[in-house]
Amino acid sequence: MVVFNFYTLLTGISGINLIFIALYSLLNKERRKSLTAFFLSFFCIFLSINLLYDILTLNNVFGFYLRFLDEFSLLLAFPCLYFYVLLLTNNRLAFEKRYLFHCIPAVFFLVIWVFPPESFLLWNRNLPMSLLYRHLNHIQFLFYIILIFSTLRKNDKVSKELISTIENGNLKWIKELLIFLFILFLVWILDNAGLINGTVMAIPLLLFSYWLGQHAINQKDIYYNVSKDFKIDSVMPEQNRYRNSKLTEANKRGYVASIEEFMSTEKPYLNNELTLTSMANKLDLKPIHLSQVLNEEFKENFYAFINRYRIIESQRLLKDIRYRNYSIQAIAFEAGFNSMSTFNKAFKEIVGKAPSIYQKED
Structure with missing residues (x-):
């Protein structure tokens, strides 16, 4: 039965x-x-x-x-x-x-x-x-x-x-x-x-x-947009990870200037699928060198560095009269974020207040 x-x-x-x-x-x-x-x-x-x-x-x-x-x-x-x-x-x-x-x-x-x-x-x-x-x-x-x-x-x-x-x-x-x-x-x-x-x-x-x-x-592959030629273990946060690097201090200062100009003119952070390797390719840098400059000169990892620019962009949009009818979520997406929770958390950490409060201030 x-x-x-x-x-x-x-x-x-x-x-x-x-x-x-x-x-x-x-x-x-x-x-x-x-x-x-x-x-x-x-x-x-x-x-x-x-x-x-x-x-x-x-x-x-x-x-x-x-x-x-x-x-x-x-x-x-x-x-x-x-x-x-x-x-x-x-x-x-x-x-x-x-x-x-x-x-x-x-x-x-x-x-x-x-x-x-x-x-x-x-x-x-x-x-x-x-x-x-x-x-x-x-x-x-x-x-x-x-x-x-x-x-x-x-x-x-x-x-x-x-x-x-x-x-x-x-x-x-x-x-x-x-x-x-x-x-x-x-x-x-x-x-x-x-x-x-x-x-x-x-x-x-x-x-x-x-x-x-x-x-x-x-769920998609996390590093789908990361070049297959790049070994991700090379940027694992650990002491002396760049010990084999041949970058000089002069090289680093030159790269800092190039990166700042690139971020200002090209605004790559607006692309929410931006990766270390894709940005390095546009800068004509080795990914490991870009990682080293960000961590040693800017004192930020790639994620924090890009999101800092996104927050600055969102601050500008929140105060821009042309975006007055945009929702805060729409502004977050315009700035390169694809998650409201991540945007709110990053905004509060960097600006010190919620985006809705910041928008209402004169």
Whole structure:
């Protein structure tokens, strides 16, 4: 008899939503590398397979080739999420042999528990191997939580050195995703221990599938406009990062004058997709040299430097009678911002008051 209840209904809808996210990601590659779309899609597919296993289990559908769906799907889902984040936070990512190590848990699982040689039949029934079998997913999950958080932390440091708009680059939603997955992880453990009924997660799972779709579909590659020839690690904020630079003090002073003139005449900050490499190309400078001059001479990273000019421009527009009928949001966008929250925060930090108050002052 087919078990059809509230839990299987919501779980099934969640799985279908994840499949749609996967298909959309594969088909829509606007401002997204093919590999980025590939890993996002397979992360969603493996999660949906895991949900399918739950439905099959409730309907007492078992079999030799189905029993590995639960653990095996998660052993592949977490590496896919990691590589998705890794691709989002890199302007170039070449395959390296060390990446194959991420496949070891899945291969290990297949060889020992799903298709075990005769010599392993008794071995995988002893206590240490039994414990490893039960907790392999747990260990791997915690490992990738730490690894992804580390990648995101690194990106938080480097993004402001490379791009002028970080709304698409802070990846806050992925941090929230990890928190939600960690909650699921705890529920999973408590459910396996018989302490709670895991079916209570049906509604959160459904909401999660819609939430994931909204963010994953809207997320573009962060460094899409950053030249693939530029190694972003070279501008990672750290002591002595420019130690190999051959710029002299005279070079720096000359570049300062060129940059100030360029900002005044060309107004590149009005482009909300401006990047360090695109601006360096227009100035006929090496990106690393532009980064060095901004940090050492202007005492600002690229993001702060560009947004300071945007705030100055917005101050001018707020007082310009020709823009009297413009909303503050429209003025913010005219000045090069693409987010009101970022504009308000930057305006208050630099000017010391809200833009609405500044506009009303004589």
